[in-house]
Each structure stands twice: as structure tokens, then as C-alpha cells.
Amino acid sequence: MLSREQMLAAFPKDSAIFNDAVDSALRRIHNEAALERQAAAHRQIKRVLAWGLAAVLLLAGAFGIAEGVRLGVFDFLLGQDTPLLQAKELVQQDLAEMRIGHTTLRATEAVYDGAAVRFVISVSNDTIDRPIAAEEADDGEFAAALNADGVTALYGFDWFTIDGMKHSMTGGSHGDRAAGEENGEVIVYFELLLTEGEAGRISPPASDFTLGVPVRTADTLEAQQLFIPVKVVGANLLRSIIPDAPTRFGEGETAYTVTVTDAKLSPIRNALELRVDVPDTTDEDAAWELISPWHAVALVDESGAEVGQADTSFYGLPQGETDEARHFIIRIEVTPVEGYPGALFAAPMDYDENGDWRADMSRAIKLKMEGN
Numbered sequence: 001m002l003s004r005e006q007m008l009a010a011f012p013k014d015s016a017i018f019n020d021a022v023d024s025a026l027r028r029i030h031n032e033a034a035l036e037r038q039a040a041a042h043r044q045i046k047r048v049l050a051w052g053l054a055a056v057l058l059l060a061g062a063f064g065i066a067e068g069v070r071l072g073v074f075d076f077l078l079g080q081d082t083p084l085l086q087a088k089e090l091v092q093q094d095l096a097e098m099r100i101g102h103t104t105l106r107a108t109e110a111v112y113d114g115a116a117v118r119f120v121i122s123v124s125n126d127t128i129d130r131p132i133a134a135e136e137a138d139d140g141e142f143a144a145a146l147n148a149d150g151v152t153a154l155y156g157f158d159w160f161t162i163d164g165m166k167h168s169m170t171g172g173s174h175g176d177r178a179a180g181e182e183n184g185e186v187i188v189y190f191e192l193l194l195t196e197g198e199a200g201r202i203s204p205p206a207s208d209f210t211l212g213v214p215v216r217t218a219d220t221l222e223a224q225q226l227f228i229p230v231k232v233v234g235a236n237l238l239r240s241i242i243p244d245a246p247t248r249f250g251e252g253e254t255a256y257t258v259t260v261t262d263a264k265l266s267p268i269r270n271a272l273e274l275r276v277d278v279p280d281t282t283d284e285d286a287a288w289e290l291i292s293p294w295h296a297v298a299l300v301d302e303s304g305a306e307v308g309q310a311d312t313s314f315y316g317l318p319q320g321e322t323d324e325a326r327h328f329i330i331r332i333e334v335t336p337v338e339g340y341p342g343a344l345f346a347a348p349m350d351y352d353e354n355g356d357w358r359a360d361m362s363r364a365i366k367l368k369m370e371g372n
Contacts, residue, residue, distance in 0.1 A: 071187045073109050076176055083269075087267040092109065095110055095228050100150065103125045103151045106124075110228055114206075114238035115193070118191045122186075123186050124180065124186075127145050142186070162212075172313040173193045174191055205230075208231050209229075210229055212226070237267050243365065244368065247260075256276065258363075263346070275328065291325075291326075293360060296350065298310040301341040301343065304347065307334070307340065309335045313331040347360055
């Protein structure tokens with residue numbers, strides 16, 4: 001039988017480092033649970049649409065696509081968004097081509113709406129005389145052929161350049177790939193969000209620019225890249241609705257601010273980014289109570305009804321901050337709609353006592369629509 005002293009000695013003494021680590025882990029679990037609740041309301045339809053896209057791409061790889069038809073940017077938006085008809089004004093095609101050994105890379109389509117560049121690159125190898133399944137890019141004959149030519153395009157991009165200036169990849173940017181319609185071809189799709197960077201925020205270009213993405217191994221920075229000319233067209237299709245100043249909530253020791261750092265309406269996908277800042281003097285538990293409601297947000301009208309379907313792009317600690325208990329940033333992307341109400345708000349979302357997914361209008365922030 002162990003004595004009481006022996007039992008107590010089996011556990012470590014109280015450790016501030018250990019306690020902080022546990023608290024941080026619990027906060028992350030809570031954050032992820034909040035995001036999971038947010039997604040639950042829309043998961044079923046999203047899953048159906050995502051499987052629909054997978055089926056389309058699988059059939060395309062197995063049977064081929066009708067002559068003259070090729071995958072473009074909007075094909076990859078299925079299951080996420082339905083762009084408005086005006087978005088067609090933004091499409092640019094047949095932008096650049098590069099030959100590396102037996103591999104040809106062609107930037108076949110790009111769309112820039114002032115907030116993000118979405119582009120498609122065809123990667124084909126003439127030593128392969130059969131259709132390629134997308135998973136073969138990681139292993140198999142096609143992967144070996146690309147490796148022999150030093151082509152890395154199918155594995156994503158860690159950085160990019162705008163008019164020759166190098167930037168680290170931005171948070172929330174991501175890509176996909178699918179079987180192409182030609183023998184020995186895979187299609188690469190990528191969404192590049194021009195929102196943030198390691199050295200500070202990136203200012204989205206307001207005039208024509210050249211986007212460079214690393215697609216091959218080479219001795220020089222310039223030789224590594226495929227350069228895609230991007231035109232700024234239909235600038236009036238993108239509307240900035242950022243409020244003029246941060247919003248202050250609470251009084252005294254419970255006062256904190258929420259800043260809308262980005263808010264744009266686009267015919268492709270709307271964007272909203274918020275940061276929450278609680279004073280250092282606020283107790284950590286109290287700070288958590290102030291920040292936690294903002295782990296799920298949406299665009300809503302004055303009655304609290306959602307305007308478009310919101311999905312979280314990223315969330316976490318703002319760049320340059322170290323205290324996750326008192327600083328928080330979240331970015332959502334929202335499907336566009338044909339018409340918007342005169343008053344539009346950013347509001348926290350949660351389930352009410354009846355289990356309904358609702359906006360907390362007591363914390364709603366009015367965005368700067370025309371005439372506001």
C-alpha cells in the first residue's frame with residue numbers, strides 16, 4: 001500500500017509553464033469547436049457539392065471532356081461559391097507558357113477582383129500518352145516525369161512575386177488540382193489572397209501587374225517562376241465597405257475594440273476580416289469572455305439574417321502580437337448575392353437557447369455601404 005506522501009509525490013508540483021500550456025490548449029479546442037458549430041449548419045450541402053465536383057473531375061479524367069471545353073477558375077469554385085454573372089468580365093485567358101524539358105506549363109485562365117488572384121495552370125508532359133489521375137502527381141509515372149524536368153508546380157507555392165517583389169505566401173491562400181482533358185495533363189488551381197505577408201500587409205495592386213509563381217527548380221529566382229500578366233478590369237465590381245473607425249464595446253475595465261481590417265464585396269467571393277483587441281489590464285478569463293463570441297462571424301442585414309453563406313478562411317493571433325488571450329483575428333469569405341440591403345453588418349454568430357443559428361446584433365458592426 002502506498003502512503004499518502006508517496007501518492008502526492010507521484011504528481012509534479014504546480015508549474016506556471018504547464019498551466020499556461022494547458023490553458024492555451026483548451027483555448028484552441030474551444031476555438032475549433034466554435035468553428036465546427038459555425039460550419040455544421042452548412043456542412044450537408046457543402047459536402048454534396050464537393051462530391052459533385054469530385055465526380056465531375058473523375059468523369060472528365062476517365063472519359064475526357066468535350067472538345068473545346070477546359071477547366072477554368074469557376075469550375076473549381078463549385079461547392080464553395082456561385083459567382084455572379086458580372087464575374088465573367090474579370091476572366092483573362094491564355095496568359096503565359098513555359099517549356100521545361102518534356103513538360104509544358106500554360107497559365108490558361110486568371111481572375112483578379114482586387115482582393116485575390118485565382119488562376120489555373122495546365123501542366124502536361126509529352127512522354128505520357130494516356131489520361132492522368134490527379135493522385136498520380138504524388139507518385140507514379142507522371143510524377144517521375146515531372147521530377148526529371150525539375151517541375152514543382154503541382155506541389156503548391158511557398159512564395160510569389162508581384163512586379164518582381166518577393167512575398168511569403170499569405171494566410172488563407174490554397175490550391176487544388178484535377179485531371180486534365182489531354183493525355184499527360186494535370187490542372188493546377190490556386191487562390192492567392194492578397195491580404196497579409198511576413199513583412200507586413202500587401203497592398204492589392206490597383207493597376208495591371210505581373211504575378212510570378214515558382215514552378216521549377218533553378219539557380220536563379222527569375223528562372224524558377226512562371227510569370228502571369230494580370231490586368232485590372234472591372235474595378236467597379238469590387239466595393240470596399242470598411243467602416244471609418246474601430247468599434248468600441250463595453251465600458252471601463254470591460255471595454256475592448258473590434259476593428260474591421262478588410263471588408264469587400266466581390267462578384268466572386270466577399271471578404272470580411274476582423275481583429276479583436278482587449279486591454280492588457282483585463283483579467284485573462286474576462287478577456288476570453290470578450291473575445292470568444294467572435295470566433296464565428298457573418299454578414300447580416302439589420303434583422304440579423306445572413307446575407308450569403310459564410311465560411312471561415314483563417315483565424316488566430318494577429319501578426320506581430322504574442323498574447324492570444326487578448327488579441328484575435330478572423331477572416332471569413334462569403335458567397336455573393338445579386339442585391340444587398342441598404343444596411344449591412346458584421347456580427348458574431350452562435351446557437352441560441354432554441355438551437356437556432358443566430359446573429360448577436362448587440363455586437364453587430366455596421367459596415368460602410370453607400371449612403372451610410
